[in-house]
Structure formats: structure tokens, C-alpha cells
Amino acid sequence: MKSENDNLIIDGIKTLLDVSPLYGNIVMNLVREVNPQAANPLALKWQGHHWYLLVNPNLLTARFTSHNQVAAALAHEALHVIWQHPTRYAKEREHNQMVDIGTDLAVNQYLPRDLGELPGAISFQTINELYHINLPHNQDSSTYISLLSEVDQKNSRAKKRALPKHTEWQSASNSIEEAESALKNVIKKANDDTKYAGRGNVSGAVLQQISEVVVPKRNWKSILRSGISQAPNKKKDSRARFNRRQAYRLDLPGEISRYDTEIAVFIDNSASISNSQASEFLANAMQITKQFDINVHFFSFDTKVHQIKNIKTWQRHAGGGTTFQSIFDALPALKFFPLQTLVVIFTDGDGEKELIQTKFKHVYWLLPEGQTLSIPSPFGKVITL
Structure with a gap:
């Protein structure tokens, strides 16, 4: 008999496949590992030549109360894959918190609206409250990291709030080329899986990023x-x-x-x-x-x-x-x-x-x-x- 945790995860994946098949298929092309000791409800980890979706079922059910919220959290991880954040920032050591915030802000603006709000998500309003700055929309994570790194954090309230951490990305730092290739493979397979069935309601910026990976480069x-x-x-x-x-x-x-x-x-x-x-x-x-x-x-x-x-x-x-x-x-x-x-x-x-x-x-x-x-x-x- 399946536990309530299993049902919530499975229903979340089904919902995401219905609402946004592209994001859903990215999740489906990751190896899933359940780990009750993991630091986050969901995380991306490189291990044994494969990319894993790490799931802590206890934290998942504590933070998310509906399959729509789980689907939004899964879409969040899928967008990190699309922008290849786990390999782009695997070796990042300086401004770790800025990397975590900047990458989350970059992807959260493209979450499927049909799924509703993602609890605890970093938003432009969050950044304004913490750092008292208004950041431009639709920019790459590198732009947000650069702008946030210039902010004087001594006067901010960021340290008093639990902010996202993507420490698992560092698991790819010792085999970055293989990890990059594997991550692009996940994107290409998901794109092929949805090519004829339809990708769902996906932003033009996301499609452009997908094409950067799947379309052969030409001068x-x-x-x-x-x-x-x-x-x-x-x-x-x-x-x-x-x-x-x-x-x-x-x-x-x-x-x-x-x-x-x-x-x-x-x-x-x-x-x-x-x-x-x-x-x-x-x-x-x-x-x-x-x-x-x-x-x-x-x-x-x-x-x-x-x-x-x-x-x-x-x-x-x-x-x-x-x-x-x-x-x-x-x-x-x-x-x-x-x-x-x-x-x-x-x-x-x-x-x-x-x-x-x-x-x-x-x-x-x-x-x-x-x-x-x-x-x-x-x-x-x-x-x-």
C-alpha cells in the first residue's frame, strides 16, 4: 500500500505532465532517489554518471499540501535543469548565497501559472523586502547574482530568513564535463518526448533556452x-x-x-x-x-x-x-x-x-x-x- 507521501509525489508528477509536459518529462528523465535525511524537499544531485532528483518525503509533505504545489516545486527543479544551473555553478565558491538566490529568482518567474503559488519561492517582492532593490525581469541568473553581490548585506534582513541552498550541485564539480553532457541529454530527451505531443504552456524565453541546447550551434x-x-x-x-x-x-x-x-x-x-x-x-x-x-x-x-x-x-x-x-x-x-x-x-x-x-x-x-x-x-x- 502506498503511503501518503508517495501519493503526493506521484500526483504531483502527473499534474505537471498534464499542465506542462516539457517540465514533466525533464523530471521523468531524472533518476529518483528518496532520502529522508536530505536537506531539502527536492534537490538535483550528480552521482554515478547520472543526474538524480533527490526527494525528502518528510520535508515535501511538511512544506507542500497539494499536488499542485508539488508540481510547481518539480517545475522549479526542471527549470534549473533547462538553464543548466547545477553545472554552471557547481564550482562556485564565492557568494554562495547569491548563487542560490539568483538562480531561484531566474527560474521562478517562468513557473506555470496554472499551478498557483509555490510556497517559500524567491520572488522580486522577496528581493525588495530583503535587499531594498528592484531587479529587472527576464534576466539570466548571472545578472541577478552580479547585482545582488553588490548589495550591502549588513543592512539587510536576509540572514534572518531561511533561504534556499543548492549545496548538492557541488557533487558535479569533479566531473563537470560528463555532468554537463548528461544534463543536456536530459533536456534533449525531454524535448524529443514532447515534440509531437506538445510542450504545454511554456514561455518564449524557456523555448529559446531549450533551443540553445538542442539546436546545433551555427555562426x-x-x-x-x-x-x-x-x-x-x-x-x-x-x-x-x-x-x-x-x-x-x-x-x-x-x-x-x-x-x-x-x-x-x-x-x-x-x-x-x-x-x-x-x-x-x-x-x-x-x-x-x-x-x-x-x-x-x-x-x-x-x-x-x-x-x-x-x-x-x-x-x-x-x-x-x-x-x-x-x-x-x-x-x-x-x-x-x-x-x-x-x-x-x-x-x-x-x-x-x-x-x-x-x-x-x-x-x-x-x-x-x-x-x-x-x-x-x-x-x-x-x-x-
Whole structure:
């Protein structure tokens, strides 16, 4: 006969598989170990060439009272897997508490809303109460850890509250490469399991992170080159080519493609962009002129679009906020046409959270590693620099 603890765990897994099959299948691809001595209700541990979901049934039933809450706690662990936190921070020694808080804050904002609140979860409100700061949403854990590490903890109330600890992640520190590979395997298997059945209600930022693992890496310039080759083009006669319809007629010209495609490059110049990021954007943007023999036009943007007359001599002056819609409002005004224009946007992804209205669909969003795009349902291709 199953105990009440077993029923709560099993019902929690079933609920998660119903609400969010992607998260549920990540949990299903972990080896489960029940340990009443474990320090946390749930934890991720590397042992014997496998990733384990460590379960303390006593703490689980003490903290969570419904299968929805258990499902939310399981989703929390699944999100740590998706962002590969156990291997990224396995060797972290400095600011351990900041790692625990920063990683939890990063994943808790993507928990399935249908499951309700996760008891004891670190939230932006929690951080405001403890450290008296307002942190930006939809950022990577590394950003939160960095910002929290700058806070003077002597005047905070953090030490008086029981905060999460992920000490089990250190179990992977002595075999980090194998552990990384195994963690990615868990993500790939879960993604394959839900590819046809559906992933459930999952944020675009989570899907982007999944694609970072399951989609083979390609240099952004090769992706852009592929986009150019697929753009509409016209044909023109050429004596350098055989006529494909009548190859034996040497007097007839062949045809070669003539591309009318133009590239419009937009560099994020808002206040959230650091000088080092701006320099990286500029260096990558200048490579486009060297690698592609088509018309390339450069612009900077914040809440407005500004033309860059000479990319080689452009001097950056930090602007204000970021509005992606300003780009797509400016394109038709600048006489660009949707079918013939490839839009390349260098940005940290931090802009408005509303849907973008535009007919321009050949769009390439180039973001620094670890950053996500703020707009819902991103169109085009989101690429990591």
C-alpha cells in the first residue's frame, strides 16, 4: 500500500505532465532517489554518471499540501535543469548565497501559472523586502547574482530568513564535463518526448533556452548568409552560364541570380547597454560589410531610430529606454520593403513586453549570451552572439 507521501509525489508528477509536459518529462528523465535525511524537499544531485532528483518525503509533505504545489516545486527543479544551473555553478565558491538566490529568482518567474503559488519561492517582492532593490525581469541568473553581490548585506534582513541552498550541485564539480553532457541529454530527451505531443504552456524565453541546447550551434554570419540566399531575387542573362533549358545551344545565354536584398542593421544604443556591449555590437556589425556584397544600412536606436552615416567613425552616446516597435515603424518610412529587407538587430533583448506590429518578417535578433528577448512570441530568428 502506498503511503501518503508517495501519493503526493506521484500526483504531483502527473499534474505537471498534464499542465506542462516539457517540465514533466525533464523530471521523468531524472533518476529518483528518496532520502529522508536530505536537506531539502527536492534537490538535483550528480552521482554515478547520472543526474538524480533527490526527494525528502518528510520535508515535501511538511512544506507542500497539494499536488499542485508539488508540481510547481518539480517545475522549479526542471527549470534549473533547462538553464543548466547545477553545472554552471557547481564550482562556485564565492557568494554562495547569491548563487542560490539568483538562480531561484531566474527560474521562478517562468513557473506555470496554472499551478498557483509555490510556497517559500524567491520572488522580486522577496528581493525588495530583503535587499531594498528592484531587479529587472527576464534576466539570466548571472545578472541577478552580479547585482545582488553588490548589495550591502549588513543592512539587510536576509540572514534572518531561511533561504534556499543548492549545496548538492557541488557533487558535479569533479566531473563537470560528463555532468554537463548528461544534463543536456536530459533536456534533449525531454524535448524529443514532447515534440509531437506538445510542450504545454511554456514561455518564449524557456523555448529559446531549450533551443540553445538542442539546436546545433551555427555562426550567426552563416545563418544570415542562409537568409540572404533564400531572399527573393531576379534573374539576368549571362554568357558565363549554360542555358539550362537548351544546354547544347552555346549561342544562348544562361541566367544568374541578381539579388535586390538589402540589410538594415540596428544597434541598441539604450541606457541598458554597457560600453563593452556596445563595442561588441559595433565590431560584429562592421563584419557584415566585409562578409556580404550587398547594400548594408546602419542605424542606432533607443526609443527612436537614428541613421549612422559612417559605421567606421560612429561614436556611441548612450540613449534612454528601448522600443523595438520604433525600428519597425521607421523601416517603411525609410523606404525599405518587407520582402527585400533583412533586418538585423543587435540588442540585449530588454525592451517592451507587447507584441510587435510589422510586415517585416526576415528579422535576426542578435543577443549576448544568457540574454532573452522581452517581447512575447518572438518572430524571425533569435541568435546568441
